[in-house]
Amino acid sequence: MSPVSFDLSQPLSKRRIVVAMSGGVDSSVVAALAARSGAETIGVTLQLYDHGEAVGRAGACCAGRDIRDARAVCDGLGIAHYVFDHASSFREQVIEDFADEYLAGRTPIPCVKCNMGPKFTDLFALARDLGADCLATGHYVRRVEGEGGAELHRALDPARDQSYFLFATTQDQLDYLRFPLGGLPKARVREIAAEMGLGVAAKPDSQDICFVPDGNYADVVRKVRPGADDGGEIVDEDGQVLGRHRGIIHYTVGQRRGLDIGGGHDPLYVVGLDAAAKRIVVGPKTALAVAAARLTGINWLGGDFSGPLTAKVRSLAKPVPARLDGDRLVFDQPEYGVAPGQAAVLYAGDRVLGGGWIAATERAGTGVKEDRAQFV
Known part of the structure; x- marks a missing residue:
């Protein structure tokens, strides 16, 4: 299967493709490829959480600047572009869950929760309401037609593979999804963007969770759940108090840095989090x-x-x-x-x-x- 094929059985001129657009180079290239295929192409952007404008930081996937970039790409391609405000559901399903998971001593993955909720569930409904034959995204994974139907495979470029974040994709969703970039390295995607004259060809990738400015997730947790960073004890596995911490939201299992425990110990790692007691348990690496x-x-x-x-x-x-x-x-x-x-x-x-x-x-x-x- 061609790495940029939408794998639709009927002539593409009779097809309609909805492309999930974040304003970045990947989804913009997908939209351009879809439009070039001859299919009617519609770009859709979900406005989820605009931290980019709030902190003056480019690169957050839901920022106002990114919406403008997505619209500019669609205008240049001559295709329709719609923006849907899903900030309320995103806050409830992703941001509040993110904060509550940290408060419970767990380490959340908001990108998976976003894919399970607003991105795929909501986008699927929108795409189907628009009469689309498929929903295409810029994820670096591959959809392979197997004997039993559509299968999800890792991207050919292991450095870009995003399959970990899509494990919760359902079979019904996979049947409807297309991932045209799964067989391409990122360098080639940027080349395609430049060849097609897309204004986002050189736009930097977003490195952080979209709603977390500068990677400071504790700030977000504090805003959503005031008092989340109450301190407590650092204890060893026998319960002996070794020091104090500045809030369990700052720690995760396996962490070594930031414990601020006095000398005289072998290297210690976070081996457990007791959320109820606001206590961090530390131990040697073997305890991990x-x-x-x-x-x-x-x-x-x-x-x-x-x-x-x-x-x-x-x-x-x-x-x-x-x-x-x-x-x-x-x-x-x-x-x-x-x-x-x-x-x-x-x-x-x-x-x-x-x-x-x-x-x-x-x-x-x-x-x-x-x-x-x-x-x-």
């Missing part, structure tokens, strides 16, 4: 070794999970060999830094089988399950 994790909210996209598979437990982690036993993900070798609130995404080769949310972990060598978010 996890043999298994219990998953909730498992989404399955099909395929054989009885054979060899790999699991990715953080967005930047490498997939590691594992097996799934019911809701229990068992690692072949101890895995480190497994944090409740994060996702475990399962692969068979490059194919995404599905995944779930990490609810609890089992320390290597103990056989005892521990909910790290409620570690006592």
